[in-house]
Amino acid sequence: MADEALDTQATKKKSGAIKWIILVVLLIVLGVGGWFAWDMFLKEKLMGAPQATEEQAPPEGQPIGTPIATGNEQLVSLPTFIVNLADPLGRRYLKITLDVEVINDKAARDLTAKEARIRDAVILLLSSKSYQDLSTMESKILLKKEVAERLNQALGGPQVLRVYITEMVVQ
Secondary structure (H helix, E strand, O other), X not given: OHHHHHHHHHHHHHHHHHHHHHXXXXXXXXXXXXXXXXXXXXXXXXHOOOOOOOOOOOOOOOOOOOOOOOOOOEEEEOOOEEEEXXXXXXXXXXXXXXXXXXXXXXXXXXXXXXXXXXXXXXXXXXXXXXXXXXXXXXXXXXXXXXXXXXXXXHHOOOOEEEEEEXXXXXX
């Protein structure tokens, strides 16, 4: 009889300890899950994602190769580009029209004089993109920066200030 009483007390202590262990593990799992949900889904919505703006002035000590606005900026419209996207099924295409802001009149003349080189660089860049690469606002801003870099490479120096997307259709 005494042995049974000791066994009952031991099982009560074990079951109480097991309950506490399960409770602690459950709280840890809930805490990690809550942190993950906050970090992945709610943080940007509640805290506000930083806005990428094109109109911000570059900081002092610009990197070499960055075009500097002089007050003589010119806007040049490029002809419309129609390219197939790099999707697996190959059924989507992109129609896009770009306006390019360059640093001066000479850069505008260079841009029109080197139209074949410019179109080639832009077509190669655009045709390497997939629908997923162009679906978000951030990806469109990145595309504008990539186009500006390609144009500066084709022109042989930092002559492009900004690229504006004036028409864009993905079908």
